[in-house]
Amino acid sequence: MNNEITERYLSKLEQLEFKFKLHVQNNNEIYIELEDSSKLIEFCNVLKLEINLRLLTMIYCDERKTNHKFSLRYLFGSDTDDVFFFVVIFIDKKHAYFPSLSDVFPSSIKYEREINDMFGIQTQGDTTLKPLLLHDFQKNIFPLRKDFHANTELNYTPRKFEFTPITGEGICEIPVGPIHAGIIEPGHFRFSVLGENIVNMETRLGYTHKGIEKIAESMSINDAVFLSERISGDESIANSMAFCQAIEKITQLEIPEKAKQIRLLFAELERIYNHFGTLSGILNDIGFSYGASRLEILKEYMMQLNEKLSGSRLLFGVNQIGGVKVDISNTALANIHSMLDSIFQNFEKILEHIQSNSSVIDRLRNTGIIEKQTVNDLGIVGLSSICTGIDTDTRKIHPYGHYSSINFEQTPRVNMEQQVKLQKRIGDVLSRFMSRVDELRYSKKLIESISNLETGKINIPFESILTPFSSGLGYAESHRGETLHWIMIGEDNSIFRYKIRTASFANWPIIEHAVLNNIVSDFPVINKSFDFSYSGNDL
């Protein structure tokens, strides 16, 4: 089935007036190598306008040892079909710059800043890129280059970071962070306000940068599963699943059906407890502590259920290459169903209280509105995009694991799309709140769709020796959205390059647009309604 879609896109590509080499790998990954790399921007524009693709990520790779060149892979994806496009260009190590795609895809700026930080390669003609991840590091340190060792001791050298100055009569700046008032992760926000209204907001992240992509290169594949779980603690299943699937794709390892079912169960359980947490956080930030506490209790119940099933409250240590480590019996499955029933009965009652409380709805409605056009331009994914009617559900577009045997015709996201069309939902905090509620109900449905677990093994041993420099793309839908992991294998089953693009990395830029013209005191609730992970962004 996949091959048909791929064939269709290949024939579309061949009609274009560009010269390139094509090859397909892992069923749905089309690699395009342009013969004339100066035509890259033109080509990407055609991809955007004629084939309706959006930029997913940019993967830079130091291949100087094998190729004497750096390589850059632009990853594009379709919003409707299960197909990925890699546009590959090679960059000479002497002329270390590459063309900027920001005119065609504004979302590329963040990736370009990342590449500038980690590889020291700049975009053509532009020298004003601000640092993203490295703050007070020595100059000319490029961690992801191969000649840099992960354990290098670096001295503290203050570097100046200049926020865009906003001037005018009555405008003042409010710096917030990196340590915030609540129990959340670190990040700096610089507000420029006129009275109470936010005129401009600039984020500076990178405080939790731990060098995950670099230290993965010195780990064995089995150990790296644990690392992938700790990219963002609350997305442990989604991230480890994407990583395992990428490796399984490269080795062409077909995992047992039961393992697929268990992965789906845990992925949805993870989504449920996190959505409860976020809904509770939104209510807490607007001062409705009754609802917040009630939902916190449900979150705690879900975490206790997680612990009973897997031994970890955050579902660490469930996935492994070739399957799962945790077995679920049919009696345990029945327990999950009955537990979810009672939790959701409770939830619907609480929701009734919340929705009938006009002071809650007043605070949520018309707060933090984002436009569909902005969402499209910035390449926003997951729940942050569905609240404006753009559906990027990886489970549906690129079905993986057990999701491929689920009928997606009745999804809540279609519901939200209709609501947006009818202008009942306008991309505000309320619409994000409601799309989370829909997601919760839908996750329950997905879990209920598994009424009986297959018999058989839950994992198959991973022993094969991988071909050096083969690569694969793993993907999963975390509760924040599309998660992409691209892995290139090195010699002796090592990891040559591990590129992680979490939904948080793609989604952070939207907050700067969502807060405009809102009052400063609404910032926490707007921020919480998106529910970004700082650690998943900074890596």
Add this chain to the structure above:
Amino acid sequence: MTENNQNKIEKSNILSWKKVTLDKILQSNDIIPENFRGKISLDPDKDFVLNSQIGKNLENICPTNAISYKTDPESISLNVGKCIFCGNCQQETPGLIKISNNFDMAKKRKSQLLEIFPESIPFGKTYEEIGNELKNKINKTFGRSLAIREIDAGSCNGCEIEISALTNPIYDIEQFGMHFVASPRHADLLLVTGPASKNMEKALKIAYDSTPEPKLVIAVGACACSGGIFGKNYATTGGIDSIVPVDVFIPGCPPRPQALIYGIMMALNKIRS
């Protein structure tokens, strides 16, 4: 005994009776007859062996189902709260169940009313027990309230989830006199998570310096203790003790809420000694 008591009453004049004061009740046992069915407990003789026959008999004989017998592992439990002190069980198996004429049976918590034989491997203290012990210590050391500031120095947000779970209605640490504050300037104790990323080094130092004395620092989670899976690399410092002095280390990835308050108690012990 009973005769003695009656004699006493006959001899004494009612008006000249001494008041029955509290300490007198506790001191003198002589007005409680020996055959009063008071404190009931599971106190097996040395040669007592539990088998399913005894267990089932006891279960049947108890009118209020205060005794229950479980196989796998074989154990018998007695819920003193349910007991109506009929004494049937003592008659049935005098080798296991002992009834004395003591009355000091009141317990602070319902869970303490349950006795189990053979005692399972001690589970340690319950969340509430640790919490209440902690509350007493906080009362003495910090004048009834302990202000905590949480600092994320590069964690994966797993530890944050567990720390914020402490404030939910189930763990509710405010019942023990602890609360989270918004600024290190208001804090007595810093809970620091994460492998201390290089980018947070400066902020962590500033936060530590602005915390007033006496201050405590707790390293929460494997990352804060040693760098965890991230270790020490170009972007991390390999544990927060390389940046600020640490009083207590709480291992775990992430440590569960019970472990967190246990660690906080350890830190308070330190400040008292």
